[in-house]
Amino acid sequence: MTFETVQAGPGPSDGPALFSVMSTMRAMRRLKPDPVPDEVVDRLIQAAVWGPSGGNMQAYEYVVVTDRQVMARLAPLWKRCVDAYLATTGKHAPQGMDGAAYGRMVAAIEYQRDHFADTPVLIVPCYRFPEARFDEEGLGVYAESLGPAGLERMAATEQRFQALAEGSCVYPGVQNLLLAARALGLAANITIWHLMLEQEWKEALGIPEDTHTFAAVPVGWPLGSFGPVRRRPVSEVVHRNHW
Template identity: 30%
Template structure:
């Protein structure tokens, strides 16, 4: 798919990037994958810093910047993270009922193999931020998710894979990492070099589910009215 820097009517869009730059952004979006298989090669410190800076450039409601990152380098601590994930993996399989055995065949993390492991947490004392959150307090979580997506796309552009692991008990992980009360870990990110990127999302390749069509997800004016495209 090629991307033009001209709008639908053919007029110029003066604030657009150049066509190759636009295409690079869309390429990163299309080829990003939730990776589970990693090589043990280390991530260059300069690249890791760039990725964290990209995350920190994310939008946040009320400019609260609620993201906090903990880089986990201790191998023993990584092992503890792996144990937390395994415990939740078993509980999830049980909750899935007839799909439990199918779920157990999936690889759900690369904590022990990845060059870098980051735990992302919501900061404590978030209740003092009201701007944009009075009726939607969960916008703190949405803001952190934007930061994670920034990091993910930047990682793909740098040729690194990343996987978001959410199979853990948040309170147990909070205590393990000494996160202050009121903080809430929401992601274990496995980041590093990969042999290759999946041709399609892994869960799609494994037959777990398929991507919905855009027509099923975009409406116009009222719910259910198909968006004309």
């Protein structure tokens, strides 16, 4: 496996501007401390809300942190999560990845960790998925549709299905948010490290117990420059009609 610097599609001169946005949407972790206007943040959330919603339930909520005192209280939690993440993944590049590029990524993660209290905006997407509604007739149809082992399969896959169902209702909106940030000249990156201490994060932000969090997205004006992303070529990842 190799990672190449490639354009993810046509640029603005030969295709939709969205392709240029996607192909230069790096994870930007070095942020200026300058505030981001509330109306700009609202545009990011609007982009997220435009994302698809399973069953059109729209059961998402977004916690937006801009208060520096709140951010300072979150900073120690962020540090603990990042340190745990780096300890489990290691500081050496995985096979097939350029060591220098990986080192730069780790350095950016550490920079963000050490300057987290200065983050202008933190967005935490949340979702409260409704409980499944099965009656006797529904269970019968379920079992008939999936075969004799249908109910056993349901029990075996219920937890994974629930997690993926919730995620599929949240992450398309998060991607919209990231694209909107890039289009507006803002730096952002999606992380899930907070899940290592999710209960502490929920308590710090007053998030209800029955609501799950799915990401912590720092946003701000970039200290660095946007540029082409490094991704595997399409020819290496496509399996046509069969694996």
